[in-house]
Amino acid sequence: MSKNLPYIIPATPPEIDETFGAHQTTRQFYQEVQTRSEFDLYCQWYRTTAKQNRQQLEKMRGELNILQWFRRSTRI
Template sequence: MSKNLPYILPSPQPQIEEAFAGYQTTHQFYHEVQKRAEFQHHCEWYHTTAERNRQDLQKMRGELNIFQWFRRR
């Protein structure tokens, strides 16, 4: 059976291999573009959230801390 395999499955033609190579390159390019866009979006979200947390921390530091009254002895 294995000696008949070359007759059953013809060898791939170079034109088809080139078409698949172009498809694979295009697919990898768009995958890379998508990953970079997702990473950029994550970085923007992270910086926005960090800035908001810094502002909240500054606001909390300026507020009156009631718990210090109870902790004093």
């Protein structure tokens, strides 16, 4: 029975293998492009958010701290 197996299930022609290989390579390429563009968008968002946070921190440092008036210093 095992001698007849190659005749029952023929091997795929090399042209089909090349087509699937090209398709897989193309798909991997576009997936890599999409991943990199999403990462770039994330980096832009992160830089923008960090810049806003730094600006807010500087603004808060410049404001009066009312709670310090009510807190007593325990330093000796």
